[in-house]
Amino acid sequence: MSALRAITVDNQMPSFRRQDSRIEVVRNLTSGKVLEIARQSGLVHVIQEDGLEFESELRTARLMAESPLAFIYDPLSTIFGDQASELQIYSRLFEANQTKHELLNDMGEFLSALPRPRSILLQALSATDELYTNGAKNAWDAEQHPFKDRPVREGTVEFTAAASENRLVICCRDSFGMLNLGKLLERLSLCAEHGIGQAILHGTWGAGIGAYNTFESAVSYYAGVEPGRHSVVCVAMPIGIGQRQFDQLPKNLHLISTR
Numbered sequence: 001m002s003a004l005r006a007i008t009v010d011n012q013m014p015s016f017r018r019q020d021s022r023i024e025v026v027r028n029l030t031s032g033k034v035l036e037i038a039r040q041s042g043l044v045h046v047i048q049e050d051g052l053e054f055e056s057e058l059r060t061a062r063l064m065a066e067s068p069l070a071f072i073y074d075p076l077s078t079i080f081g082d083q084a085s086e087l088q089i090y091s092r093l094f095e096a097n098q099t100k101h102e103l104l105n106d107m108g109e110f111l112s113a114l115p116r117p118r119s120i121l122l123q124a125l126s127a128t129d130e131l132y133t134n135g136a137k138n139a140w141d142a143e144q145h146p147f148k149d150r151p152v153r154e155g156t157v158e159f160t161a162a163a164s165e166n167r168l169v170i171c172c173r174d175s176f177g178m179l180n181l182g183k184l185l186e187r188l189s190l191c192a193e194h195g196i197g198q199a200i201l202h203g204t205w206g207a208g209i210g211a212y213n214t215f216e217s218a219v220s221y222y223a224g225v226e227p228g229r230h231s232v233v234c235v236a237m238p239i240g241i242g243q244r245q246f247d248q249l250p251k252n253l254h255l256i257s258t259r
Helices: 031-041 054-066 068-073 075-086 101-113 118-136 181-194 196-201 209-216 243-248
Strands: 005-007 023-026 045-048 090-095 156-163 167-174 220-226 230-238 252-257
Touching: 023 031, 023 054, 031 045, 031 181, 031 252, 045 054, 054 068, 054 075, 054 220, 054 252, 068 075, 068 220, 068 230, 068 252, 075 156, 075 167, 075 220, 075 230, 090 101, 101 118, 101 156, 118 156, 118 167, 118 209, 118 230, 181 209, 181 220, 181 252, 196 209, 209 230
Parallel strands: 023 045, 220 252
Antiparallel strands: 005 023, 045 252, 090 156, 156 167, 167 230, 220 230
C-alpha cells in the first residue's frame, strides 16, 4: 500500500506475532482502515503520523516491542515516559467480583479534580465501565466458559489513570491473562466494517461491542497480554478540544503479547 512506510524494530523482540515486530506509520486513515491493516498484516502497532502526540506514540510502540512486560506491569510509564513521574496518578485495585459502582464513583472523583477533563468526563467514565466489564467478566473464551449466566471470576482488576496537558490515559489490568488479541482485533474489525448492529447479530461471549465503543472513544488503544497472568487495555483520550476536533483526529493501535 502506497500510504504505508515501515519502521523495523529488533525482530528478536516478542510481539503480537513474534516473527513480525514492525511498526507501521500511516497518515490520515480511518479507524476501520487502521484495524484492517493490523488484521491483514498481523502488525502490532499502527501509528498515524498526523495524529495526536506522534513522537510519543512512536516511542511507546518501540518500548512495548522492546519490553512488553514493562508495559504489562507499568503501562502509564510506557505511554507517558519520563513525564509519568510528574503526573498525578490514579491507582486502585478491585476484586473482580465487586460491582463497578465503587470504581465509577472513585474514578469520577479523580477525573473531576483534574484541571480540564470535563469535556470528556462522560466518555472517560463510559470507557472505564467497559474496561472493567471486559476485564472482570467477559474474558472467558466463548467456546470454553462453563456458565449458563454471565461469569464472575475470582481475581483482581487494577485501574490506573493519569492526565497530561492534552491526553487522559486510563488503564485496566486483570489478573487472568486470557485476552485473545486475535479475536479482539477480529471483533473490532467486524464492528468497524459492518456496524454494531451486525456485530450484535453475530455476537458471542468476550470482548466485542464494548471494546469497539471504547476504541472509538479514544485516539489511541493499547492492549497487551501476559498469557495466564495479566491482560492490560489502555485508552488515551484528548483533553481540551471539542467533539468536532476529536472526530477528526486519526487513531493509533498498539497490540503486544509476551509470547
